[in-house]
Amino acid sequence: MDIIFLREVRAATLIGVYDWERHAPQTLEIDLDIGIPSETPCHSDNIGDTIHYGEVVERVRASLAEQHFLLIEALAEHIAHLIRDEFGAAWVRVSVTKPGILPDVAKVGVTIERGQRSR
Numbered sequence: 001m002d003i004i005f006l007r008e009v010r011a012a013t014l015i016g017v018y019d020w021e022r023h024a025p026q027t028l029e030i031d032l033d034i035g036i037p038s039e040t041p042c043h044s045d046n047i048g049d050t051i052h053y054g055e056v057v058e059r060v061r062a063s064l065a066e067q068h069f070l071l072i073e074a075l076a077e078h079i080a081h082l083i084r085d086e087f088g089a090a091w092v093r094v095s096v097t098k099p100g101i102l103p104d105v106a107k108v109g110v111t112i113e114r115g116q117r118s119r
């Protein structure tokens with residue numbers, strides 16, 4: 001399976017279980033690995049045969065701007081569903097990092113994988 005990857009995509013959203021987190025957006029860092037449906041774009045050189053990574057970033061940011069999740073796990077599930085449903089990805093890995101949220105911990109996050117990853 002061929003994979004499009006995006007690293008440290010920053011997106012602002014309301015996220016968190018505590019009251020103070022319900023008022024001001026926080027900036028998350030998101031890593032995405034997106035399994036593309038076929039090898040066709042490698043041969044056709046045609047953007048129409050693949051998943052446009054710029055559109056993915058735009059869509060994820062727009063969606064998160066309207067959402068409020070308590071858990072980063074639920075937010076990751078939302079992104080995975082969006083990418084599979086709207087962009088036709090067979091498999092996706094989503095990592096969500098909340099930078100600087102715990103003292104003396106550089107990054108805290110979660111990684112989920114959804115769908116079937118083919119060889």
Ligand SMILES: Nc1nc2c(c(=O)[nH]1)N=C([C@H](O)[C@@H](O)CO)CN2
Pocket residue numbers: 015016017018021070071072073098101
């Ligand atoms: N497994 C998780 N643990 C915690 C989360 C989370 O989303 N998943 N969130 C919080 C708080 O929102 C924290 O980030 C704010 O200090 C705590 N634990």
